[in-house]
Amino acid sequence: MFDLTGKTALVTGASGGIGGAIARALHDQGATVALSGTRREALEATAADLGGRAHVVPCDLSDPDAVAGLVEAAEAAAGTGLDILVNNAGLTRDGLAMRMKDADWETVLDVNLTAAFRLSRAALKGMMKRRWGRIISITSIVGVTGNPGQANYAASKAGLIGMSKSLAGEVAPRGITVNCVAPGFITSAMTDALSDDQKSRLLGAIPAGTMGSGADVAAAVVYLASAEAGYVTGQTLHVNGGMAMI
Amino acid sequence: MSDVAERVKKIVVEHLGVEESKVTENASFIDDLGADSLDTVELVMAFEEEFQCEIPDDAAEKILTVKDAIDFINEHTK
Numbered sequence: 100m101f102d103l104t105g106k107t108a109l110v111t112g113a114s115g116g117i118g119g120a121i122a123r124a125l126h127d128q129g130a131t132v133a134l135s136g137t138r139r140e141a142l143e144a145t146a147a148d149l150g151g152r153a154h155v156v157p158c159d160l161s162d163p164d165a166v167a168g169l170v171e172a173a174e175a176a177a178g179t180g181l182d183i184l185v186n187n188a189g190l191t192r193d194g195l196a197m198r199m200k201d202a203d204w205e206t207v208l209d210v211n212l213t214a215a216f217r218l219s220r221a222a223l224k225g226m227m228k229r230r231w232g233r234i235i236s237i238t239s240i241v242g243v244t245g246n247p248g249q250a251n252y253a254a255s256k257a258g259l260i261g262m263s264k265s266l267a268g269e270v271a272p273r274g275i276t277v278n279c280v281a282p283g284f285i286t287s288a289m290t291d292a293l294s295d296d297q298k299s300r301l302l303g304a305i306p307a308g309t310m311g312s313g314a315d316v317a318a319a320v321v322y323l324a325s326a327e328a329g330y331v332t333g334q335t336l337h338v339n340g341g342m343a344m345i
Numbered sequence: 346m347s348d349v350a351e352r353v354k355k356i357v358v359e360h361l362g363v364e365e366s367k368v369t370e371n372a373s374f375i376d377d378l379g380a381d382s383l384d385t386v387e388l389v390m391a392f393e394e395e396f397q398c399e400i401p402d403d404a405a406e407k408i409l410t411v412k413d414a415i416d417f418i419n420e421h422t423k
């Protein structure tokens with residue numbers, strides 16, 4: 100089950116915790132992976148670690164011209180059309196709305212949502228022709244629940260869900276599915292920075308009693324990328340240890 | 346038959362998987378050739394690629410038959 104041999108995947112934010120785990124999991128299932136992010140060295144280290152079938156395609160997603168060329172660059176590097184797009188790159192610029200700068204709103208929306216739309220549009224061209232495709236965007240629990248201090252981030256993540264449902268309806272007749280995976284609290288550089296006190300309060304809100312791992316998120320992505328999930332589209336799969344049951 | 350017409354018909358045959366004999370100049374993509382709205386978007390994109398031209402949305406909406414496509418391309422490419 101879930102064999103991805105012969106498929107090519109582009110993973111944005113592959114230099115990060117969750118993106119690295121996603122790239123590894125897709126690769127383990129046999130896919131060729133194109134790893135994107137801004138930090139070339141981190142991407143190259145992951146590619147070297149994976150061995151064959153891994154390519155590095157750096158891109159700053161806040162630069163529209165760079166975004167416009169990314170899907171093509173990934174296809175050129177892999178030497179095949181793109182079958183799977185994982186919009187995983189994301190950033191936060193937290194602050195209470197009353198004090199939030201326009202630039203903090205814009206940066207978050209540009210990278211988390213607008214770039215994901217543009218990459219999806221570019222990827223769909225080839226997927227439509229080949230009558231097969233998977234687009235998976237990593238949203239967040241807060242895109243559904245909201246979170247004080249994250250108006251920009253929550254809006255971008257909710258935007259991914261609405262965008263995915265709309266695209267899903269447009270391209271379903273062509274064998275292309277469009278879904279989201281919504282992590283809850285996942286151990287990462289971001290969560291490592293929390294104090295012990297903050298962590299224990301957070302854990303109290305998670306029925307499973309632990310934070311999730313990148314591998315937990317990656318497993319959901321592998322499922323949605325697989326042929327077996329071909330009848331699942333327009334959905335958001337929550338991976339959050341029961342933190343919110345929605 | 347002009348070169349443009351032949352290339353347009355070839356794209357239509359390939360994209361819609363219909364018999365060449367059905368792709369007459371007056372054939373309507375939707376009514377005669379079984380295209381759905383996604384097919385028409387794909388056809389327009391295929392024409393743009395083949396003829397290196399841009400077909401704006403308001404013009405694309407008026408391309409309903411094979412002849413409409415041939416005429417638009419003849420007018421907008423050298």
Ligand SMILES: NC(=O)c1ccc[n+]([C@@H]2O[C@H](COP(=O)([O-])OP(=O)(O)OC[C@H]3O[C@@H](n4cnc5c(N)ncnc54)[C@H](OP(=O)(O)O)[C@@H]3O)[C@@H](O)[C@H]2O)c1
Pocket residue numbers: 111112113114115116117118135136137138139141158159160161187188189190210237238239240281282283284285286287288289290
């Ligand atoms: N960790 C969690 O608890 C959690 C929970 C819910 C959702 N998520 C979502 O999961 C995804 C991955 O998060 P993570 O925890 O793995 O965070 P992370 O380790 O900080 O990784 C973020 C990734 O996004 C990339 N990125 C950021 N800005 C970019 C830009 N302008 N251009 C290109 N790439 C850019 C980074 O690449 P470079 O470093 O190379 O620039 C990095 O690879 C994000 O979308 C995040 O919102 C995480």
